[in-house]
Amino acid sequence: MAQRNCTGYILGSQKSGEQNKILIILTKQGEIIHCIAPGSCKAKNRFGATLEMFNYCDFILYQKENSYYATINKAFLLKGYFHETTRDMNIFYLNLIAEITLKLIPLNFKEERIFRLIDNILKSLNKKDIISLTIYFIIWFLKIEGLLFSLNKCSNCNSKIINIAYLREDYRGLLCRICQNNEEIFFLKEELNFIKSFANTHPSNIKGDEVKRLQNLLLKIIQIVQYHAEETLKSFKILKQITN
Numbered sequence: 001m002a003q004r005n006c007t008g009y010i011l012g013s014q015k016s017g018e019q020n021k022i023l024i025i026l027t028k029q030g031e032i033i034h035c036i037a038p039g040s041c042k043a044k045n046r047f048g049a050t051l052e053m054f055n056y057c058d059f060i061l062y063q064k065e066n067s068y069y070a071t072i073n074k075a076f077l078l079k080g081y082f083h084e085t086t087r088d089m090n091i092f093y094l095n096l097i098a099e100i101t102l103k104l105i106p107l108n109f110k111e112e113r114i115f116r117l118i119d120n121i122l123k124s125l126n127k128k129d130i131i132s133l134t135i136y137f138i139i140w141f142l143k144i145e146g147l148l149f150s151l152n153k154c155s156n157c158n159s160k161i162i163n164i165a166y167l168r169e170d171y172r173g174l175l176c177r178i179c180q181n182n183e184e185i186f187f188l189k190e191e192l193n194f195i196k197s198f199a200n201t202h203p204s205n206i207k208g209d210e211v212k213r214l215q216n217l218l219l220k221i222i223q224i225v226q227y228h229a230e231e232t233l234k235s236f237k238i239l240k241q242i243t244n
């Protein structure tokens, strides 16, 4: 059994059997690790409140050969976001961010920028509204994954986008008014400018907008992620209900 230490955020948590939790950790190096925390669901357990969602911890893990799960031996809380995550709708949007990350990042893949992105989002929870932060997350996630297309030009005729742009049905570019073919999702100029401003700044500098406008924009861009995830995100279904 090999011992292994790592530092990271808990991005997934579910009960396994009567007494254990299965956790998914996003490490500082941007690696995803699936772990089992033995006895962590017992009323009295050695982990206390350390293993909550979005906690940032140091972990001592054991990895058995040929085992999918590492075993958490010890965990030390470095930073928790209990107050921030329990406020308003924060937990719902944070779960959406976690779901996107875990669905789209393949196992055995390291992407440090994803870690930094989530770290920045959590650190900005006190200062910025959660819907703007979620939009920020999605735009940067698409950018890091190489899935964010040009926001300035039509992907068909290369002409400059003027007042409105239609999202191609393969979600890989925008179409101008002339090239569009009644695509369902379109962006107005303000929305494109909003996305562009987000794509070029740190979350501490983002400026919010009206909740309704933000929700509409989020509903549009989340569909790009969902398309690439190749399945319906649980949080998307709930988001549609909240927004209506």
Ligand SMILES: [Zn+2]
Pocket: 154, 155, 156, 157, 158, 159, 175, 176, 177, 178, 179, 180
């Ligand atoms: Zn065109």
